[in-house]
Amino acid sequence: MAFGQLLGEGGFAQVFEVTRHPLSLFRIEAKENKYVHGKIKLFSCPRFAVKVVRQELLHHQDRFRKAADDLVNEARILSMLDHPNIIKLRALSSHSVRPLASENRYDEFFLVTDRLRETLATRIDRWKNERTLTQSLLTTQKLSYALQLAQALQYLHSRNILMRDVKPDNIGFINDHTLQLFDFGLSRQLSTLKENCKEGGYQITICGTLRYLPKEVLVDGRHTLKFDVYSFAMVFWEMLTHEKPFHYMTPAVHRILVCERGERPPLGKYGFPQHIRNLLNLAWADRVEDRLSINQVCDQLHWILQTKVGASTKGGDAASQPLASRDCNKKSSKFSLINANQSYEEGLEVSLHGAVTPALTISY
Numbered sequence: 001m002a003f004g005q006l007l008g009e010g011g012f013a014q015v016f017e018v019t020r021h022p023l024s025l026f027r028i029e030a031k032e033n034k035y036v037h038g039k040i041k042l043f044s045c046p047r048f049a050v051k052v053v054r055q056e057l058l059h060h061q062d063r064f065r066k067a068a069d070d071l072v073n074e075a076r077i078l079s080m081l082d083h084p085n086i087i088k089l090r091a092l093s094s095h096s097v098r099p100l101a102s103e104n105r106y107d108e109f110f111l112v113t114d115r116l117r118e119t120l121a122t123r124i125d126r127w128k129n130e131r132t133l134t135q136s137l138l139t140t141q142k143l144s145y146a147l148q149l150a151q152a153l154q155y156l157h158s159r160n161i162l163m164r165d166v167k168p169d170n171i172g173f174i175n176d177h178t179l180q181l182f183d184f185g186l187s188r189q190l191s192t193l194k195e196n197c198k199e200g201g202y203q204i205t206i207c208g209t210l211r212y213l214p215k216e217v218l219v220d221g222r223h224t225l226k227f228d229v230y231s232f233a234m235v236f237w238e239m240l241t242h243e244k245p246f247h248y249m250t251p252a253v254h255r256i257l258v259c260e261r262g263e264r265p266p267l268g269k270y271g272f273p274q275h276i277r278n279l280l281n282l283a284w285a286d287r288v289e290d291r292l293s294i295n296q297v298c299d300q301l302h303w304i305l306q307t308k309v310g311a312s313t314k315g316g317d318a319a320s321q322p323l324a325s326r327d328c329n330k331k332s333s334k335f336s337l338i339n340a341n342q343s344y345e346e347g348l349e350v351s352l353h354g355a356v357t358p359a360l361t362i363s364y
Contacts, residue, residue, distance in 0.1 A: 007049055007115070012057065012067035013185070017115060018048040048090060049115040068109065070185035075111055077184045085152035087113050087172070087182035106160065116172030116180060120145075120239070124168055128242035137240050137270055140305070146236050147301040148179040153232060155226045156295045160191045164223070166231035167212050168238060190225070198222070200288070211246045215259045216288055226291045233283035237265050240272070262286045275304055 004017030053071060057064040078089035090142035091112040131137075149171060156163055163181065170183040175253045186207055196202045206213070214230035216222045245265045246254055257263040264284055267277045279300050285291040292300070 003050060008119070010053070010183070012054060012063070012070055014054055015049050015051045016282070018050050018112065038309055047115040048112050051111045051113065053109070065346055071109065071111065073187070074184045077187045077189070078111070078113075080159065080161075080189075081155070083150045083152055083155045084178065085180055086155065086350065087116070087174075087180045107262060113182070114180075116173060116182065117176075118173055119169055120171035120179070120235070121168035123173065124238060124242055127206075131242070137242075138272060142239050143301065143305050144177075145179045146232075146239065147298065147305065149181065149235065150232060150294060150297045150301055152179075152181045153228050154265070155296050156187075157228070157294050159189070160225075161187055162187050162223060162225055163187050163228050163231075165208050165212075166228055167209050168235060171235070171290055186350070188223075190223075200224070210251060210254060211244065214284075214288075215262075215286060218255075220260055222288075224288055226288050226293065228283050229291055229294055229297060232294070232297065234265070234281050237280055240276075241270060275300075281305070 002018070002020035004019035006014060006016055008015045051071065051074075053064060053067045057067050075089065075092050078087070081089075089111060093110050123200075149166075153163060153166070163184070165183060165186045166181070170181065172180055172182055174180050188204065190197075190202055193202050193204065196204055201216065201224040203221050204223055206217055206221050208217075210218075212231040212234050214227055216224075216229055237245055243265075246258060249257065264281075267280060279292075279297070282290070282292045283297055341364075
């Protein structure tokens with residue numbers, strides 16, 4: 001298989017265009033949610049991308065093993081999934097991942113997926129550059145994309161899978177109208193983590209991009225499916241406003257204002273109707289028990305698309321709205337994250353007890 005241009009990269013992996021693929025090397029047939037070795041006759045999509053571990057990690061055995069484990073986890077998760085708004089796993093290599101580092105072979109364990117046209121991050125930049133002063137920030141197209149994203153998460157949550165890294169860089173477009181979620185290396189099927197189940201959630205390593213992480217994850221490492229709902233709300237706000245949430249904050253300021261004081265991205269200055277403000281306020285609620293489930297988010301978006309599209313973006317009547325607006329971000333006490341001399345700088349992993357250890361798991 002021949003690699004073409006580099007399409008994207010993260011801390012552990014790179015994605016390349018596939019320019020030539022000998023079909024006899026791998027297959028895509030799934031049997032009982034497990035991929036087996038053999039041959040395939042054809043692919044259903046003419047354009048593909050291949051994901052491999054970064055070559056330079058071969059010189060860092062621990063990081064290579066972490067990257068390889070994430071790639072194997074992604075293959076396992078994707079092999080379970082079949083949804084129009086989730087990227088399709090088209091093939092994977094027949095090589096075992098374990099001996100690759102010792103044999104200096106970084107590219108012989110790989111995943112083949114459909115190639116996406118662009119990411120949501122790229123499209124948001126384009127929206128920002130192309131928008132005129134008379135154009136509304138709230139469009140039917142954006143609401144449709146938000147619903148597609150919510151439906152992808154609804155599908156995952158119905159299988160008890162936490163995506164855990166919802167952000168515009170991990171959302172793409174297979175065509176002009178269809179959004180797809182991708183990059184499942186950090187995802188976890190919570191039902192397999194019973195030994196990590198504590199009261200109120202699952203205790204697992206904190207990772208991801210800081211601005212999309214809810215307080216309960218940052219404060220005590222408590223993970224629930226509503227983690228993804230908070231991230232969804234931040235992404236939806238970013239789609240609407242063309243701005244990154246909390247872009248003006250340093251990690252230390254984010255700790256104080258967002259986690260301790262419950263600050264959220266502004267809504268009033270954009271003139272969004274009440275039903276949009278209600279949805280965002282309930283989806284990024286500070287307390288997990290006050291936050292919407294992804295099923296409720298989907299219901300709300302369906303209702304908005306069916307009854308409110310075309311209404312003025314300067315106001316709205318929320319009287320018939322299925323979910324009442326509540327101020328869910330008020331708290332009776334403050335929370336402390338870590339010591340004042342510690343910070344969530346890029347390149348640091350925050351442990352469940354607040355200690356800082358070398359890693360590359362939280363970025364801003």
